[in-house]
Amino acid sequence: MIEEKVQIEKLWEILESVKDPEIPVLSVVDLGVVREISEQSGQVIVTITPTYSGCPAMNVIEEDIKSTLQQSGYEVTVETVLSPAWTTDWLSANGRKKLEEFGIAPPAEGSQNKRVLFGDEPIVRCPNCKSTATKMVSQFGSTACKAHYKCKDCLEPFDYFKCI
Amino acid sequence: MLSKEVHFDYLIRQADNCLILGQRLGEWCGHGPVLEQDIAMTNISLDLIGQSRSLYQYAAKIQGDGKSEDDLAYLRDVLQFRNFLLVEQPNEDFGYTVARQFFFDVFNYHFYKELAANSNDEQLVNIAVKSLKEVSYHVKWSSEWIIRLGDGTDESHERIQAAVNDRWPYTGEMFIPNQTDEEALKLGIGIDLVKIKPLWDKMVSDTLAEATLEKPEASWMHQGGKDGRHTEHLGYILADLQFLQRAYPGASW
Numbered sequence: 193m194i195e196e197k198v199q200i201e202k203l204w205e206i207l208e209s210v211k212d213p214e215i216p217v218l219s220v221v222d223l224g225v226v227r228e229i230s231e232q233s234g235q236v237i238v239t240i241t242p243t244y245s246g247c248p249a250m251n252v253i254e255e256d257i258k259s260t261l262q263q264s265g266y267e268v269t270v271e272t273v274l275s276p277a278w279t280t281d282w283l284s285a286n287g288r289k290k291l292e293e294f295g296i297a298p299p300a301e302g303s304q305n306k307r308v309l310f311g312d313e314p315i316v317r318c319p320n321c322k323s324t325a326t327k328m329v330s331q332f333g334s335t336a337c338k339a340h341y342k343c344k345d346c347l348e349p350f351d352y353f354k355c356i
Numbered sequence: 357m358l359s360k361e362v363h364f365d366y367l368i369r370q371a372d373n374c375l376i377l378g379q380r381l382g383e384w385c386g387h388g389p390v391l392e393q394d395i396a397m398t399n400i401s402l403d404l405i406g407q408s409r410s411l412y413q414y415a416a417k418i419q420g421d422g423k424s425e426d427d428l429a430y431l432r433d434v435l436q437f438r439n440f441l442l443v444e445q446p447n448e449d450f451g452y453t454v455a456r457q458f459f460f461d462v463f464n465y466h467f468y469k470e471l472a473a474n475s476n477d478e479q480l481v482n483i484a485v486k487s488l489k490e491v492s493y494h495v496k497w498s499s500e501w502i503i504r505l506g507d508g509t510d511e512s513h514e515r516i517q518a519a520v521n522d523r524w525p526y527t528g529e530m531f532i533p534n535q536t537d538e539e540a541l542k543l544g545i546g547i548d549l550v551k552i553k554p555l556w557d558k559m560v561s562d563t564l565a566e567a568t569l570e571k572p573e574a575s576w577m578h579q580g581g582k583d584g585r586h587t588e589h590l591g592y593i594l595a596d597l598q599f600l601q602r603a604y605p606g607a608s609w
Contacts, residue, residue, distance in 0.1 A: 245486060246406025274410065275482035277489060331493055332396035336403060340392060356489040 203229045203236060203261070210260050213252045214335050217294040220253055224282025227273065236266045241278045244336040244356075280355045292319045297326075297341065297352040316352050318343035328352075357535065359543055364418050365438060366540040367480070368428065369582060370467075371411035372439035375429060376590070377460060378404035379597050380447060389450050396497055397453070403490040410483045430601040434590050441581040442526035444590045448519070451505055451512070455519035456526075458498035462559045463530045465495045466552040476544035499563045506567025513568065520564070521572050528577025531556070536582065 207226055212218045220226050220240070228239040238257055242250050254270045261268045280299035283291070288298040300314035316326045323345035331354065333340040338351040357365075381401035388394025412425035443460060447453045468491060471484040505516035531553045533541075540546025564571045580586065600607055 242406075242486075244403060244406060244490060245410055246402035246404070248402070273482075274479075274486050277482070277486040279489075330392040330396055331497055332392075332399035334395070336399055336406075340395075354493075356493075 199231060200229055203231070203238075203266075206260060206264055207238070207257065210253070210256045213249050213256075215291070215294065215296065217290045218287050220257065222284045222287030222290065224278065224284070224287075225253060226257075231266075234267055236261055236268045237271060238268060239271050239273055241273050241276075243278050247336055249335075278356070280353065283353075291353060292317075295319050295350060296338065297350060299353045299355045314355065316341055318346060318348065319350055320348045321346040357539055359539075360418060360420075362536055362539040362543060363477075363545055364415055365536045366546050367411050367415040367418065369438035369536070371408045371415060371428070372437045373443050373460070373464075374404040374408035374411065375597075376437070376439045376593060377443040377457075378402070378408060379593055380443065380445075381453070381457075383447055384453065393450070400457070400494050400497065403487075403494065407483070407487045407490070410486070414479050414483065430598050434586055434594060435584045437581075437586065437590060437594075438584060439581055439586075439590075440526070440529050441578050441587055442523065442529065444581070444587060444593060445523065445526060446589060449515065451516040451519040452523065454498055454501045454505065455516065455523045457494070458502050458563070459523060459527050459530075459560070461491060461495040461498045462556050463527075463552075464491050466555045466559075467547065470547040470552050474547060480545065495559075499559075502563055502569070503567040506564070506569040516567070517569050520569060524572040525575055525578050529579040529581060532577070532579055534582045 204221060204226075207221050207229070208219045210220045212220060212223055212225075215223075223243070225240050225243065226238060227241050228237075230237050230239075238261070240250075240254065240257070250272070254272075257270055258268045281301070283298065291298045297316050297319050300316070313328060315324050316328075317324050318326050318341075321343060323343055325344040327342050327344055329340040329342050329349070331339050333351050333354075337353060337356075339354040340349065341352045342349050378401045381397045381404070384394060384397045385401075386394065388397060408429070409425055412428045416423050416425055416428055440460070442456060445452075445456055465488070468484040468488040472481055472488060475481050475484070502516065502520075505512040507513070531549045533549050537546060537549060541548055561571055578587075595602075
């Protein structure tokens with residue numbers, strides 16, 4: 193039993209090295225895309241969930257998880273589930289920090305409070321100069337999960353990882 | 357109809373709505389009025405095509421004869437598609453695209469919300485809950501553009517009003533139940549369209565009022581898409597969308 197637990201923990205550690213192909217500073221674990229790992233007599237089952245329904249990175253993520261674990265000598269099956277639906281709240285604290293360092297503003301915390309529909313704009317901090325005097329340019333950015341913002345102080349455009 | 361047929365038809369209709377509208381929005385790729393809106397329309401397209409994939413995968417499973425999501429998207433012809441006539445209408449200009457998107461987004465938002473709350477089909481509820489998050493952003497985008505164009509310059513006002521008026525007769529079909537709607541409701545899979553019609557009306561009326569636009573009078577409504585009777589446009593969309601499979605059957609990579 194203890195051995196099994198250690199084993200699963202090791203698998204989570206290995207998956208820390210699988211990065212989101214669109215945001216290479218985040219691992220699939222930081223992102224909250226990996227939901228569960230289980231193992232039965234050498235066969236590993238990794239359960240993942242998509243960030244957005246149409247996220248084109250999902251196939252690559254699935255392949256990367258498979259090949260990474262296979263290289264470590266495991267037999268792997270990847271299963272995709274839709275429920276519970278992915279939320280930006282699942283981004284790890286470490287993931288949020290790495291996002292900002294990479295130049296992408298992390299999502300406002302607490303999706304329960306977000307009022308997406310005709311709601312208030314969240315306070316978004318510029319990842320470059322840390323000013324909160326920022327302006328949304330478009331709710332839709334370079335990938336499905338990001339909005340396009342501009343800083344009114346340093347005038348730099350930047351991506352904001354939007355809440356869902 | 358057998359309950360399996362009702363179930364399949366109900367799923368495939370929403371999958372077709374998302375696929376065809378996604379394809380239409382994709383036509384804007386590289387042609388948007390400004391870069392940000394080009395990106396917005398293709399992002400919405402991607403979300404819709406993603407939703408159609410989830411629905412096709414599930415529909416294929418319900419059908420249970422070994423077909424895949426690709427078979428359903430690429431190997432059916434016009435008469436087998438069940439999407440609303442609204443979503444197959446041409447992009448025309450940006451105003452027409454916004455008007456079509458707005459009418460559909462408001463429907464889609466309330467449709468998924470009602471499914472999430474009341475359908476007894478667990479997988480369909482999962483898809484609805486997931487999609488609802490994305491559609492919330494779509495409704496916001498299209499309603500803001502209705503307001504911006506309506507309450508904008510004289511020319512933008514006139515053009516978005518014309519688009520709203522011309523697309524209006526395609527909105528009724530969404531709420532006129534056909535046999536599949538009635539039977540899916542009885543089975544507990546589908547939703548009661550009577551319940552969401554007033555919600556759609558209110559959101560559309562409020563937004564048009566804010567946009568200083570006139571809500572078109574109740575009029576005769578086109579219908580047929582849900583039963584496979586389409587306008588001439590769908591054939592052209594499929595010729596494009598299915599080109600590869602028609603020219604090179606079974607092609608894959």
